[in-house]
Amino acid sequence: MSTTVNSALEVKSALLNTYNRFPVQFSHGSKSYLYDTDGNKYLDFLCGIAVTGFGHNHPQIKKEVENQIESFWHVSNLFESSEQEVLAEKLIKASGLDEVFFCNSGTEANEAAIKFARKVQGERSTVISAIGAFHGRTYGSLTASAQSKLWEGFKPLLPGFKYVEFNNIESLENSITPDVGTVILEPIQGEGGIIVPSNGYLKEVEEICENHDLLLIFDEIQTGMGRTGKHFASQWFDVSPDIITVAKGIANGLPLGAVLCSDTVGKKIKPGDHGSTFGGNPVSIAAANAVMNLLDETTLSQIHSKGKILQQKLKGINSPFIKEIRGMGLMIGIEFTEDIKAADIVKSLLSKKIITCPAGKNTLRLLPPFIITEKEIDLFEKTFRGIIEDLHLKSE
Numbered sequence: 001m002s003t004t005v006n007s008a009l010e011v012k013s014a015l016l017n018t019y020n021r022f023p024v025q026f027s028h029g030s031k032s033y034l035y036d037t038d039g040n041k042y043l044d045f046l047c048g049i050a051v052t053g054f055g056h057n058h059p060q061i062k063k064e065v066e067n068q069i070e071s072f073w074h075v076s077n078l079f080e081s082s083e084q085e086v087l088a089e090k091l092i093k094a095s096g097l098d099e100v101f102f103c104n105s106g107t108e109a110n111e112a113a114i115k116f117a118r119k120v121q122g123e124r125s126t127v128i129s130a131i132g133a134f135h136g137r138t139y140g141s142l143t144a145s146a147q148s149k150l151w152e153g154f155k156p157l158l159p160g161f162k163y164v165e166f167n168n169i170e171s172l173e174n175s176i177t178p179d180v181g182t183v184i185l186e187p188i189q190g191e192g193g194i195i196v197p198s199n200g201y202l203k204e205v206e207e208i209c210e211n212h213d214l215l216l217i218f219d220e221i222q223t224g225m226g227r228t229g230k231h232f233a234s235q236w237f238d239v240s241p242d243i244i245t246v247a248k249g250i251a252n253g254l255p256l257g258a259v260l261c262s263d264t265v266g267k268k269i270k271p272g273d274h275g276s277t278f279g280g281n282p283v284s285i286a287a288a289n290a291v292m293n294l295l296d297e298t299t300l301s302q303i304h305s306k307g308k309i310l311q312q313k314l315k316g317i318n319s320p321f322i323k324e325i326r327g328m329g330l331m332i333g334i335e336f337t338e339d340i341k342a343a344d345i346v347k348s349l350l351s352k353k354i355i356t357c358p359a360g361k362n363t364l365r366l367l368p369p370f371i372i373t374e375k376e377i378d379l380f381e382k383t384f385r386g387i388i389e390d391l392h393l394k395s396e
């Protein structure tokens with residue numbers, strides 16, 4: 001790989017060893033591209049893992065952020081904020097829910113959602129989540145993330161969680177006992193490998209939750225904020241959850257998370273039940289207000305159509321190495337057979353200056369920006385096709 005190795009990283013790093021990092025350092029970005037410190041240009045098909053939907057250095061978002069930085073950076077949630085109110089109104093309008101709590105990240109949004117759900121459900125405190133889910137790294141979210149590799153070394157987890165198979169309605173039905181009060185699901189499992197719900201699954205989940213008086217939380221941290229071509233992926237399935245959690249793309253790269261909830265949940269929450277020093281900080285809120293203004297119906301339908309074009313082009317690649325191509329909007333997974341490793345394809349793409357990442361067991365995850373052009377989609381397809389063709393030649 002002809003990438004730069006930061007010489008500082010060749011000696012022992014002062015950073016805790018929590019990430020396997022690629023030896024590439026970026027100096028700046030513009031639209032769908034990032035530039036490394038050697039001046040190489042990379043097509044960003046990852047968006048910082050579903051974060052920078054409107055690309056790098058978007059002028060409108062930048063202007064709003066700069067205006068806020070000129071005014072003040074932080075005052076705390078002890079004071080009123082019309083900017084938070086405006087953003088909350090926009091999120092309510094987009095989701096059909098009633099009230100919003102702001103925090104800083106995805107895992108925090110899920111922690112808050114789990115707390116709110118337990119406050120509403122009282123003794124029915126058990127939360128059901130799906131095997132393969134990823135909800136975050138703090139203890140509540142981690143316990144809900146049913147992947148044993150995430151739990152190794154960190155037990156005991158929190159009590160009051162149960163796990164069901166995703167896309168298996170019987171598995172959910174069979175696990176409902178009198179202690180269960182809440183179900184949390186990603187409408188499309190992201191980290192789990194872009195696992196799309198089977199026909200009717202989410203609607204049936206909603207019905208079961210209604211029949212058993214369970215709260216339904218959709219973790220839309222990866223699928224939300226336009227990623228699938230609607231504000232929230234659950235809207236494709238005509239399902240109305242009680243709570244939606246969002247983060248990642250909400251502020252195009254600044255830290256912000258939100259819990260959107262129904263009145264039923266909202267009315268149980270009182271001052272002091274939950275809070276955050278930084279949650280909904282003015283600079284992130286300014287960015288998110290700009291993001292919500294940009295995320296209009298035209299943009300959403302373009303996300304949908306660009307996603308279709310990308311999937312169609314990828315499906316035109318005839319290869320026995322490709323097991324399945326799936327996803328919605330600009331959230332697409334390419335699952336490979338055991339013959340090749342998704343992580344190796346990520347490395348090959350990076351050497352050809354395209355940024356992606358793996359997900360699940362053996363899936364290449366594509367999360368290009370909403371502003372991607374057809375030319376850039378073609379560039380991706382051509383490069384990816386070339387890598388697959390090279391692998392065919394090598395295997396002959």
Ligand SMILES: Cc1ncc(COP(=O)(O)O)c(C=O)c1O
Pocket residue numbers: 049105106107108110134135136137186190191219220221222223247248
């Ligand atoms: C669906 C989902 N939920 C929660 C999280 C955790 O978000 P964060 O890393 O901001 O805590 C992620 C992150 O990848 C995610 O994809």
